Amino acid sequence: MWQQLEPLLPRVSKPARYIGSEGGMQTPRHGPDVVSWLLTYPDTYEIGLPNQGLQILYEILNERSDSAAERAYAPWTDLEALMRSSGLPLFSVDTHRSAALFDVIAFNLSAELTYTNVLNCIDLAGVAVRSAERSDSDPLVGAGGHCTYNPEPLADFLDFVVLGDGEEAVGDITAVLHEWKMSGRTGGRFGVLRELASLSGVYVPSMYEAVYRNNRLVAIEPRYPDVPPVVEKRTVADLADWPYPKSQLVPLTEVVHDRLNVEVFRGCTRGCRFCQAGMITRPVRERPAEQVRTMVSDGLRRTGYDEVALTSLSTADFSGIEQVVADTVNSAVNSADCGQVSVSLPSLRVDAFTVGVAAQIQRARRTGLTFAPEAGSWRMRMVINKLITNDDLYSAVESAYSQGWRRMKLYFLTGLPTETDPDTLGIAELARNCVELGRRHVRSPSVTVSVGGFVPKPFTPFQWFGQNTVVELRRKIGLLRDDLRRAKGVQLKWHDPAATLVEGLVSRGDRRLGAVIEHVWRNGGTFQEWSEHFDLGRWQTAAEACGVDIDSYVHRHRNSDEVLPWDHLSAGLHKDFLWQDWRDALNEVGLEDCRWTPCYDCGACTGYGIEHVVASAVPPAGGSQGTGMDLSSDGAVPVRLLQRSLAGAAK
Amino acid sequence: MSGPRLRVRFAKHGKVRFTSHRDVARIWERSLRRAGVSVAYSAGFSPRPKISFGFALPTGFSSDAEYLDVEVDPDWVLRQGFNQADTRLVEELSASLPAGMQTLAVAELSPGEPSLQHAVTSCTWSIDAALADVGTDAVSGLSDVIGVDEVAEAVSRALSSDELLVQRQRKGRLSTADIRPAVHFVEVQESIKDGVRLRADLATQPQAVRAEELLASLHPPLRVLHACRLHQWITTDASQRREPLAVPELSVAAAGAAL
Known part of the structure; x- marks a missing residue:
């Protein structure tokens, strides 16, 4: 063609x-x-x-x-x-x-x-x-x-x-x-x-x-006896058997994440309750460090990239991450022709020590840092099981400023279960305090606060939660905007609540949503991820034409006995485990990471006869004990290494 | 203080011609690394590889005469024992490029050699042209196709006039420019499927003339179906010119034929 x-x-x-x-x-x-x-x-x-x-x-x-x-x-x-x-x-x-x-x-x-x-x-x-x-x-x-x-x-x-x-x-x-x-x-x-x-x-x-x-979904049943009543997910037991991609595509034009990507582990058991990825990809399966090293060095040589991202849902949790980063650097230095190679660690959950290491080795390119506290108050973070304290965040931010960063980004969700206005406003307070800390170290520090409306996802403890309305999300964003109006150095950005509404509609919709999607498409609604093409009106018109009540899908709290549209599918997680976790959330009770603590039988391992593949029996220093903090970044924390200074240091 | 510089001439044909000037820069950064060329980096907060390109080739056009200058690590030159007559580097650099791009020649620049942007004064283009007011998907037949004779007349009218005015969009403002002094040579070569093939020498200094502008200035106006840059030229004195890096016609033909 x-x-x-x-x-x-x-x-x-x-x-x-x-x-x-x-x-x-x-x-x-x-x-x-x-x-x-x-x-x-x-x-x-x-x-x-x-x-x-x-x-x-x-x-x-x-x-x-x-x-x-x-x-x-x-x-x-x-x-x-x-x-x-x-x-x-x-x-x-x-x-x-x-x-x-x-x-x-x-x-x-x-x-x-x-x-x-x-x-x-x-x-x-x-x-x-x-x-x-x-x-x-x-x-x-x-x-x-x-x-x-x-x-x-x-x-x-x-x-x-x-x-x-x-x-x-x-x-x-x-x-x-x-x-x-x-x-x-x-x-x-x-x-x-x-x-x-x-x-x-x-x-x-x-x-x-x-x-x-009565207009309610009551069951999803196999039509034939040989069709299984519940479809179980597939899980690769050992990532070492699948060292792919072996020759990652190198595009000729600019794309997102344009770098070598090496997946260091799959799955995450930190247990953040809003996070669907962390629930459906269990258990944790680490790639052997030796294989990571090989994939990095082969990949760099083959692609000509000068940046490698070690990817996972929380890369700092990889056993011996520091060593792997150091080895990556060293191999680039040893093969003298490779030039400078930067290492980025997206989704980095980092304690102070790792920040120190990062600072030491990334002098050349100090681009944006992103922390993801996700919520503005400790109480709220107990609810979502993202167990980092305000002080954890402040000390991480301060160490970054002290090492010369001037700008950082903070990611938050709003519209979380049990969220009150003080919780929301806690976001503004954290941001202001971060800028204040920065002033001690650098001139005109700045913090960009990114706020997204929370969308409850299937197979998470929050799957029963009624999502906030567009009006409510707008009100909360308005609270933050008013509160931050005169805050020097703080920029507020937010995801369009209208798009959040449609994401909520589709993410927990049943088969009746198909007609709505088709209606939107037939009326020209493509590329809805793109703000210049997204149009809530199209979706509302379509829902009305198809007799779909958006409120009931998006904003209604579900009960434990309600049949969910995905009940005939399984991510291994027991429904009663998720329900218990939902109750724990409402009671502000945290849950520890099972890769280093005894199993609480969520079902993801036991049901499939598999288990965690983790090289270290203990959590990384500082991480995971309820005091760990996030130094995550969408573009990653780039760790660019100057060949010369390192070669010098080696001597 | 600058280290040894290499000048590379390359061709760009086929699918890859739809990459942009910026894309090509990125492709080269990676290809040089893959080929093991130790590129020098700028100092400072955000080090960049020291690679500079000549005049941007419009996205979609092909070329037998693209250039880049790259500063390399002096130690690497020593280790590599770079030698003008050695074609190994040419081959290695071609192997590391995507299909459609081919390295034609590599040479070390003498110190003080001006940059491509400064040195190049004109380019030779092969331009496939059709009548401007015919849409590409028109299947209306012969009457819309312009012939060699008709275009030759239009060209000779244009070349014999004192000025050739074109409309230019500059910083959002429309202005009129006279491109006549920048049109050095135009020749109608042959009839092709939907129009004619021209060969033209167009100046790049003091202001570059685009192939589209030349065709739009003719009466009747033509449009570019496709264009290929055949040569870039450096004027050495009043009547002499040379290429930044000459290659035997043979290897250029091979590059084009490969696609």
């Missing part, structure tokens, strides 16, 4: 989004005996390309002899208009192959507001958006990623959904599809979907019936 696409590219913004040709691009082998996957990220190339999940599956599927994989991203609105007017379908960026020629179109679902783009991509592929209307020769449409823990709003559009880690599941699915393809598609689409439904971790929505009574 390149010949048809090429003449359109001079007429669109950022045409390099569509050319592929990245370093690390695979050479897929297609054929009648090969199951072909189109791995699709339903947002722009620059957001989607760095997605590590898709890159891992891309390599695994291309390594297998019975499968091949290519990648697609949502074309921006300018190219989409040209594609539609010239009849060009969605295409892969690798070989510019039409999407409809693939056996599987598989989406990564990382954000609810991308769902209308999922429909748009299916439609651009020339495939019916509703799975019931697809024919035997159409591609199967699948999805994976964190949002699939409640896939119900997309149940009518997805043929299958994978829960949990995809490394093994894509192989199992490929094997089933390969056999089906080789048999001349015996049993048709229905037959193969029914077979997929029996695979562990694979959910086929059409094999289940949602039962409503």
Whole structure:
């Protein structure tokens, strides 16, 4: 399709989004005996390309002899208009192959507001958006990623959904599809979907019936006896078996997180109650330090990147993190031609000692630091189980200022369960005090406060909580704005509460939300993640047209006996564990991290016969004992190392 | 105080031509590291690799004559034993570039050699042109396609006039500029699928003229279907010119043919 696409590219913004040709691009082998996957990220190339999940599956599927994989991203609105007017379908960026020629179109679902783009991509592929209307020769449409823990709003559009880690599941699915393809598609689409439904971790929505009574969901039941009543997530027991991506893609144009990313562990048991990722990815599985070192040095050499991020949900918790950072630095120094390499530790939960180390080795590039206290008062942080005190934060902030930082960012949530106005205003107080501390060390210190409205997520203790209304969130942001109006050095930023409302609607919605999503999409509502395209009015109109009561989905508190739309899916967590944790939250009772303390049987390990893979039996110094603090940063804490000074120090 | 500098000439064709000037800069930073070239970094708060590029190639155009100057670590030059006649570095640098980009030549610059931005005075372009008022998706047929003779007449009218006025958008304001002095040479070469192929020498100093501007100044106005930069030129004295880094025509042809 390149010949048809090429003449359109001079007429669109950022045409390099569509050319592929990245370093690390695979050479897929297609054929009648090969199951072909189109791995699709339903947002722009620059957001989607760095997605590590898709890159891992891309390599695994291309390594297998019975499968091949290519990648697609949502074309921006300018190219989409040209594609539609010239009849060009969605295409892969690798070989510019039409999407409809693939056996599987598989989406990564990382954000609810991308769902209308999922429909748009299916439609651009020339495939019916509703799975019931697809024919035997159409591609199967699948999805994976964190949002699939409640896939119900997309149940009518997805043929299958994978829960949990995809490394093994894509192989199992490929094997089933390969056999089906080789048999001349015996049993048709229905037959193969029914077979997929029996695979562990694979959910086929059409094999289940949602039962409503008095307009309330009362059950989601298998339609056939061989379909499991509950679909369990997949968990890779040992990350050491999966050293992927082996050759990370190096894009030719700018993307987010544009650096080498090495996943050092998966899962997190800190137990922050608002955090879905920490609940659904248990247990903690560390990659062996030696493998991390190899992946870093090979990756830097292969990609030419000058920055490496050691990724996880909380990287400072990795056993022996300091040593790994030091080794990364040393290897860059030893291979003299690599030049300067900076190490960034996103999601860094750091105690004073680590701050000291970071300061020592990152003199060259002192970019923004981000701390995530999440809430403004200790009481509130007890509720959400993010156990850091005000003093913890102040001492972390002060050590950063004392080492020369002038600006930092503080992340907070508002609209948390039991939140009072003093809790909210505590955010302003923390920010003011941080600036005050900074004045002792630097000239004109500044703190940017980022506030997001809290969205309760499935499979967290807060899944029963009624989300704050737009009015309430706006009022709380207004409180902060008024309070910080004259606070010199404090900038307040916030996430649009209207977008928070829609995220809440979709994140805990059931199958009836499908009609709303389709309505929004049919009326032109794509790229809803982008503020210039987001439009709450479109969603309200759609909800009204489809008879969906937004209040009841978003703002209503649920009871323990309510059937939740994801009750037929399982992340391993016992529902009564989550309920107990919810009660503990309301009672302001904290819960310790089980990787270093006895098991409290949440279900994530015991149910699957797996356990934590952690090299150190004790928490990192200062961390995790209820006094640990966060030195996390969205762009990370860059630790840039000057080759010369280090080489000098070594002498 | 500056260390040894290398000048690299490279080609850009095919899919990769849709990368921007900034993209190309980033691609080179990584490719140099992959190829093991020890690039010098600026001192200060935020060290940057010392790489400078010549005139930006518009996104979407291809080229046989792109350049960059890179300052390298003197120790690395010693270790590497860099040698003008040695083509190994050319090969290594090509291997580390994405498909469509190819290193054509590498040479060490003599100290004091001016930067590309200062030195280059004009470029030779191959320009595929079509009538400006025909949309690309028009399938209206022959009547909309302009012929070689017609364009040749338009070109000769333009070259014989005293001024060639174009509209320019500068800092949000529309102004009129005379590009005639900057148009050194234009020749109609051949008929192609939707129009004609021109070859033109356009000045880059004191102000650069774009291929689009040349075509828009003709009557009837034309638009660029595609353009390829064939050469960049440094004027040495009144009538002499040389390329920043000359390469045998053969390797340039090979670069283009590879795609």
